[in-house]
Amino acid sequence: MAHPSLPVSVPHSILATSPVRNQTSLAQRRDIPLHLLALIISYVDDVADIARLTRTSRLLYYMTLPKLYENVTLHAYAELRYTNGRPEGYGSGSPFAMGLNALVSRNFTNYVQKFRLIGEWRESDIDDYAKGRVPDNSMMLNIAIRAALDKMEHLKSFGWELNTKPMQTIYQSLTLRPSLVSLTLRFPSRRTPRPTVIIPTLPNLKCLTAYDMDPLCYPDDISLLLATCKKLEDLKLHWSPRMRDIGEESVSMMTYFGRCLTARHTIRLKRLAFFNLYTRNSGDFDSCVSNDELREVTLINCVGSGDPMTVFLDETWRMNQPSDIPKRLTMLRGDMIDRPHVTMLARFEGLERLYLVNAKRNSRSKSNSAAVTPATPSPSTSSPSSNSLQQEAISLASDYLAAIQSHHRTIRHLLLSDQWALSCDVVRQLLQDCPKIEQLGVALGVPELTALREVMPFAPNLFALRILVRPSSELWEKIESMDEEMHAFVISQELWRPEYKNIKWFGLAHLVYELGPIVNMGKKRAKPDGEPRSMRIVRQVPREKVKDIEIWSMDSCDM
Known part of the structure; x- marks a missing residue:
């Protein structure tokens, strides 16, 4: 019987062999047990070493190939990169395109459990958006990725971290992956008109990360996802710092949690993280997230910055503080030091990790729009309020x-x-x-x-x-x-x-x-x-x- 940690696709004829033999004599030959070989392979974490193992023998090929393709990351670059004077992919396509081609055309895509797309995608004919049409190369990108996703039957984690948005076809493919538990989305930072999508339900999703959200840059709607994912435990929301930098009140919590409030659904999170949040607190958000199971909270550049540009909206969070606090917290991370924060620390017990962030943002963000925005003080400038x-x-x-x-x-x-x-x-x-x-x-x-x-x-x-x-x-x-x-x-x-x-x-x-x-x-x-x-x-x-x-x-x- 095969060892349970071995891939199912290994032929039985291969399982009966061993790649290591004693060369003294056939009578004294000793083979490494397969379970020990599988244990050794499980400790190899360098991709280059795993790739070399696949070329060592036929048995190691079948045993290490699933590990080699378990975690796949494709990185797109906006500019050509050169190696020894020649562009990457010389004689064929870019590494991003060739990697995507391998996932679509080969039969080992089923091994992929974590799939990430990162970097900058060069969109041609970007003016097509203004004419009401998605550029062809962006549409072909979504079609090719959809073809790869349809073959990933054991996909657990998917990350779209390109500078262009996924289309409806990507989300439709993700709904067919019941094994998906983690989703990471990067939204565009340009104000180019784009089609927006209401992200459908992913019933088994446990971790959701959305970053670079800007209401003026046509992000997708995550409200339905938040209202219908009953197993969601980890939520990270990262807004563009542009809104806090210029004091623009364009973010509303009801845009994201309005469906939860309407359906009277309380998200039972274990980990919650907000970055660069600038919005008015009307008190409705407190009924959307339960404090009973909350274990870890991260708040970076959200409230209490002391910036005169944001003080009016930040004060609404001080005035509408919830009466109920999470009393089972084990981790607290933030960059604010104020009286309400220390008062909260004195109202519960059992904290295991506390991080008061000292790092500061290097520079303020700039909008890609041609609109004129009011000047803001530099973070390095000393003021009486600071x-x-x-x-x-x-x-x-x-x-x-x-x-x-x-x-x-x-x-x-x-x-x-x-x-x-x-x-x-x-x-x-x-x-x-x-x-x-x-x-x-x-x-x-x-x-x-x-x-x-x-x-x-x-x-x-x-x-x-x-x-x-x-x-x-x-x-x-x-x-x-x-x-x-x-x-x-x-x-x-x-x-x-x-x-x-x-x-x-x-x-x-x-x-x-x-x-x-x-x-x-x-x-x-x-x-x-x-x-x-x-x-x-x-x-x-x-x-x-x-x-x-x-x-x-x-x-x-x-x-």
């Missing part, structure tokens, strides 16, 4: 820490504001009250690393420590002026001590270091009393290296 907001955030530090230490001693990941320069006594008390902390991002009032010695014994589970430094501050400029190798040397001289034995990742301002083992420097570099000197191997790594460590990855305004 200064008062910073002072309020600093004054709330003790309230936040008191709420965490009193109600959320289960906290494991904690990213605090870089405006709060905490003393060692405060950090020590925080670690004493929250002994489960594994990742910590904190700004210290004492710049010397030696100050960490007295607080580290109270963090037995801490493996990632990030020292926050506010950009453009005096300490930031001092760190920038010093050589990066000098920082690594100072860290290696301090973090070899037993107090830091569990620390694997260390951050200082924008620098990230991976900590290795402890080594002795030998007798030549011994101390005057003859005691050998020790140091820790420290290696500076790029930010991408810590993309799986939340105190870095969650400190972003991106989704």
Whole structure:
């Protein structure tokens, strides 16, 4: 009988063979059991390695081909890319077109479980939209993708992240995929007239992500999807920042949740994320989403920014605060620090992850329309309102820490504001009250690393420590002026001590270091009393290296 993890399409004649044999003699031949071979293959995650395995033997071809095509991503580029002086796809078509052709014409499309289309699609004859017709190349794109989707019987996740919208034919194909549980949609950012579609019901959908939504750029209607997906657990909605930047009140929550309100349907979400939301709160949204099952909430650039351009609509969210709050939250992420936020933290218990985002958006968005928009202050420009907001955030530090230490001693990941320069006594008390902390991002009032010695014994589970430094501050400029190798040397001289034995990742301002083992420097570099000197191997790594460590990855305004 075949192993249950093996693909069903493997012929029985192949299952009776083995690719590895002892060459000493046929009598002493030993074959690797197929279940061990399947286990080894399950740990191979590099696409190039999997592709090489498929070319190794006939058995490995059948065993690794499903894994090779399990996750397919096609990337379209607006401009030609060159390799060794020749355009990609020289002699045939672009990699995007050839990959799509392989999915349509070959017989391994049935293995695909996750399918993503990303990048910029070059639309020809874009003026056809103004004449009431979809350009031919965009229509042919939808037809070809529909043909590929119809062959993906086990599709679980689909992402349309091109700069052009999917047509009705794509959604019709998705309704025929009962295995689909995750859908990601990117909407266009140009005000070109396009056909809009009411996205039909996907009964088994659990995760919906829609981003770059702009009411003036003809996005598709997701209201029916929200009202009819009874299994929806994860909802991420990302609006274009254009509306907040210019103070344009063009977004209405009833556009998305009006059908839920009419049908008296309450979405029982576990994860909810809003980005760049700028709309008036009339109080109707609270009855559309249940707080009973909510576990994770993310609010980035939504309310409480302190921008005079958005204060009138932001105040409606303060005045219409719900009386019922989600009391089973385990994760909270946001870039706002205000009194209602800290009051909410004190009204429930059991939070495990708290991320106060310090990253700021680099620039304000620009509309692709020729319409003139009013000027807005630059984010880097200091104004009386922004200064008062910073002072309020600093004054709330003790309230936040008191709420965490009193109600959320289960906290494991904690990213605090870089405006709060905490003393060692405060950090020590925080670690004493929250002994489960594994990742910590904190700004210290004492710049010397030696100050960490007295607080580290109270963090037995801490493996990632990030020292926050506010950009453009005096300490930031001092760190920038010093050589990066000098920082690594100072860290290696301090973090070899037993107090830091569990620390694997260390951050200082924008620098990230991976900590290795402890080594002795030998007798030549011994101390005057003859005691050998020790140091820790420290290696500076790029930010991408810590993309799986939340105190870095969650400190972003991106989704």
